[in-house]
Amino acid sequence: MDHSIAAPSPFLTPELAAEVRDRFGTPCYVYDRVALEAAAKAALAFPAPFGFTLRYAMKANPSRGILRLFRELGLHIDASSDFEVERAIQAGFAPGEIQLTSQMPSRGLAEHARRGVLFNACSLHQLDSFGRVAPGHEVSVRMNPGLGTGSTKRTNTGGPASSFGIWHEYLDEVKTVAERHRLRITRLHSHVGSGTDPEIWKRCTRMTLELVAKLPEVRAVNLGGGFKVGRMPEEPTVDLADVGAHVRSELLAFEARDGRRLGLEIEPGTYLVARAGAVVATCIDVVDTGRDGYLFAKVDTGMTEVTRPSLYGAQHPIDVLAKDREAAAVVFVGPCCESGDILTPAPGDPEALGPRWVPRPRIGDLVVVSGAGAYCAAMSTVNYNSYPRAPEVMLEPGGSLRLLRRRQEPTNVWADET
Numbered sequence: 001m002d003h004s005i006a007a008p009s010p011f012l013t014p015e016l017a018a019e020v021r022d023r024f025g026t027p028c029y030v031y032d033r034v035a036l037e038a039a040a041k042a043a044l045a046f047p048a049p050f051g052f053t054l055r056y057a058m059k060a061n062p063s064r065g066i067l068r069l070f071r072e073l074g075l076h077i078d079a080s081s082d083f084e085v086e087r088a089i090q091a092g093f094a095p096g097e098i099q100l101t102s103q104m105p106s107r108g109l110a111e112h113a114r115r116g117v118l119f120n121a122c123s124l125h126q127l128d129s130f131g132r133v134a135p136g137h138e139v140s141v142r143m144n145p146g147l148g149t150g151s152t153k154r155t156n157t158g159g160p161a162s163s164f165g166i167w168h169e170y171l172d173e174v175k176t177v178a179e180r181h182r183l184r185i186t187r188l189h190s191h192v193g194s195g196t197d198p199e200i201w202k203r204c205t206r207m208t209l210e211l212v213a214k215l216p217e218v219r220a221v222n223l224g225g226g227f228k229v230g231r232m233p234e235e236p237t238v239d240l241a242d243v244g245a246h247v248r249s250e251l252l253a254f255e256a257r258d259g260r261r262l263g264l265e266i267e268p269g270t271y272l273v274a275r276a277g278a279v280v281a282t283c284i285d286v287v288d289t290g291r292d293g294y295l296f297a298k299v300d301t302g303m304t305e306v307t308r309p310s311l312y313g314a315q316h317p318i319d320v321l322a323k324d325r326e327a328a329a330v331v332f333v334g335p336c337c338e339s340g341d342i343l344t345p346a347p348g349d350p351e352a353l354g355p356r357w358v359p360r361p362r363i364g365d366l367v368v369v370s371g372a373g374a375y376c377a378a379m380s381t382v383n384y385n386s387y388p389r390a391p392e393v394m395l396e397p398g399g400s401l402r403l404l405r406r407r408q409e410p411t412n413v414w415a416d417e418t
């Protein structure tokens, strides 16, 4: 085995990880501006033939530091709640750059319409509600094209087992509701899952365009996000150029048969931020369950910062920053009183343990969890066991660390209680 300390993530050197711990404590999220900009630029190059809007699905990571960076690069926003709309506006986005696509019926539809926030109706009920407060307006509808794909069933948002969007067979009902309120459906949207299979995603593009063909006023199609990035070395990453070339030819073919030159939108979250984030943590205990059992490293991060492994068995790279140690098969667990607080479930079997070969950890070692830019700070079981929310830091191109969010004061965990 190599006894030197390998760089724990594409952007965090062992020295930087140590600096993070010295200055901000652990656990601490670190985001890499260079990686964020590179991902945004790659997505902005999507080869749309008739105009293109790149929306950032801010649910993946709504940190103001990241929102501002993407705004400067010309991205628009996919917001998933009224609160995200407000957060994006606070971060400097113009209302017209934000589209709301929410499972929760909006409580601010009239205000959104007045300000020019774009609305994407995700059910017939939502479409009707919008029509009541904004008759005659332009609107988008989110359709479930009848097929979906995700890295797990829990991240699949298309097909008959998904509640997202309006079922494709209900287009007549969509038209009836729209006519009732003189709504103009000028945009059509589908998002069929996260961590999608590119071939199925491509099929969904065609299915979505078949729906567009039946709505003559549609001028732009939004194909959602879902572009998979491999966090683990063995996991595939989507070839965005290949997907882009496919979409381009579909849009050109649509123009040839229908005459309409459709604008294109996509709204990735994962693709833009997943690999640009890491959590710097500390090994807080090492225990085992005997000769036939497991060796466990307890670290001060787990489901409270990186919930994806315990939620759906997602895999994240984990590095122990230690020199000259023998290797050991280690199960990494978080600090919560919860047997599900596991950072290394077995790949493909979230219920089982998946030990990793790493330098045998000792208490006090630095441990880095990578691939933690998307759906980690944003989607954590924050404050479980009353652990304060972890800080977030931006690694700037020159190597300096800029605090984006300080660690939550412990008293603020219960400050809103009456």
Ligand SMILES: Cc1ncc(COP(=O)(O)O)c(C=O)c1O
Residues within 6 Å of the ligand: 057, 059, 060, 078, 101, 191, 193, 194, 195, 224, 225, 226, 227, 267, 268, 269, 270, 271, 374
């Ligand atoms: C409507 C919508 N658009 C875009 C996304 C972003 O998905 P991903 O992070 O997989 O790109 C999501 C994720 O849940 C979503 O619900």
